[in-house]
Amino acid sequence: MQTEQVVPIRTPESSFDDEVVTVIGPDGKVRPEADPKLPVEQVLDLYKAMVRTRIIDTQLERLQRQGRIGFHIGSLGEEACIIGSAAAMRPQDWIFPCYREFGALLWRGFPLQSYVDNMFGNAEDVVMGRQMPDHYSGKKYNFGSVSSPIGTQMTQAVGFGWAAKKKGTDTVVSVYFGEGATSSNDFHTGMNFAGVMDAPVIFLCRNNRWAISVPSEKQTASKTFADKGVAYGVPAVRVDGNDFLATYAVVRECVEKSAKGEGPFLVEMLTYRVGGHSTSDDPRAYRASDEVDSWRQTDPLVRGRKHLDTLDAWSDAEDEAFRKDTEAELKACIAAAEEKPKPALSTMFEGVYDETPWHLKEQQEQCENGPRAKEHH
């Protein structure tokens, strides 16, 4: 029996289903109308940054397997969306990271040696060995501080962006998170506050299909993650996150609009987490290897290389030389980092507050006179 619907209940339909911005086709050629038309040198820089990210990921995973570092959380397969979006930020803009964007940190100029020092938590680690590897901080590079909770950076980015705007700057803040974090309260409050406060923030959702072992379709009943922008009055867009030029073009446009006060944006970057969640995870326990193999066909580096070929900008010999140089640079950084001492015992007690209060001084003294103090400098 059919009844006439009196109450206008609507089943949500996706506003985004078929709309995914791409620039580079499978053959490596660009769609001219969407191409950001970057100078060849800049395209090459982006490509090299992606390759460098891949090499570092691969080596750090190996180091962890060898027991030389405790942990790494990588970005295998996600290089294009990370580098493309980071490159779209202007020098005066800020990046609030999740924990998977060391590529963006290095793009910003953070020295590789400092990053590797962080992996070892040694005395020259910028965060003094106080956090796990990949939990760096890059204030000098307009880059935030990493914490492990998945969504807390989002509301912080809103407050930071709002403050920058209040101070009369045109600074824009981008904030990274995975699609799993769109389920967290910080995503909803962050999007809501950003919309209400007109904050110049670009919400960069790396939809890499997996939140540890949970696939993206179990994360939401929305058709797409971009749809979530509608509820908060935040304009949204989906982009092929394995296409570095498309990601660059989309994020750049959002940045330029935000800088003019046209508010926050949500960018859903479609990509795939080729590796495990981190070195502590074995994805063979929950996903089929042919799924991973099919995503390898969309490898952003392969597509990037095809595009360079269409520009005739990069030879196999140059590629090989660049990879070798990067590996050598990394190897030297690892060797140096491994030789550096641990942070001093005092660093455990300092910096909890601006001035160390009596109870921490008392505990520091106990520790420094304790049975294992001699093993430390």
Added chain:
Amino acid sequence: MPQMNLVQAVNSALRTEMRNDEDVIVLGEDVGKVGGVFRVTQGLFDEFGDDRVIDTPLAEGGIIGTAIGMALYGLRPVPEIQFSDFIFPAFDQIVSEAAKFRYRSGGEYTVPMVIRTPVGGGIRGGHYHSQSPESLFIHTAGLKVVCPSNPYDAKGLLLSAIRDDDPVLFFEPKRVYRAVKMDVPEDEYTIPIGKAKVVREGEDVTVVGWGAMLFEALASADEVAEEGVSAEVIDLRTLWPVDIDTIVESVKKTGRLVIVHEAPKACGFGAELLSLVTEKAFVHLEAPPVRVTGWDTPFPYTLEMEYLPLQHRITPALLETAKYIP
């Protein structure tokens, strides 16, 4: 000198520092036009405008997360959580983020933020408008926790807190809000964070309290004086980092200690104070230290005056402790 209640004193501190420093921003639920449900921020919206006194959407995690972002940029936000019972949606942002930024970033980032929030019972608010969650924040490395008992201290401590470079939880005893008036200077002055105050000197027993319970402790001190017991009353003012020296010095004199707080007994701040005193003044103790606290129950509505550690419970504790013979 004007007479102010605690609401007016906090308002005066906010107004003073907002005039001094344009980076001071007030944000929270209803803090703008209406001036907060307790009217603590009354008039600030009209004087400083809607971009310095911000009515936010109703999400405590969003209020604190956004305030942290402002502080990271270099502003000095003073977010209000309407009741400290509602602070828990923001717990993650406070304990894992605000409290840890300085340490976890190797000193690159700091969060100079003061979270103001009314605390405590006795106002017929039931469980969700009466709790005292201070020990949860004291247990968290990286936070300072302040709880004034009176208008004069409230103004001086709030000015110190806003100028402090670390995140501060500023608990305002709501039962005292309009109950006490005293001389409070219009001009600015500060009271240092981390300093307790001996508000009544005595010889026989030390009683430590803060917030609204300080007045109950003082009333009990008067009461036991009639029985010849001289109680020394310490107003902690700053809960963390605690001024342990003032407490220990007093206990060394009296040999006897009673701690009073509204929060439940188990793992309440009294447990930590008692341990510290035991560590630092064990041989001076002449009686078992005693805690007079809220019960380990949810905060009740109808029977709230039986829940709170009021004068009728403090007085016998003082007498027993003062007269204890091993």
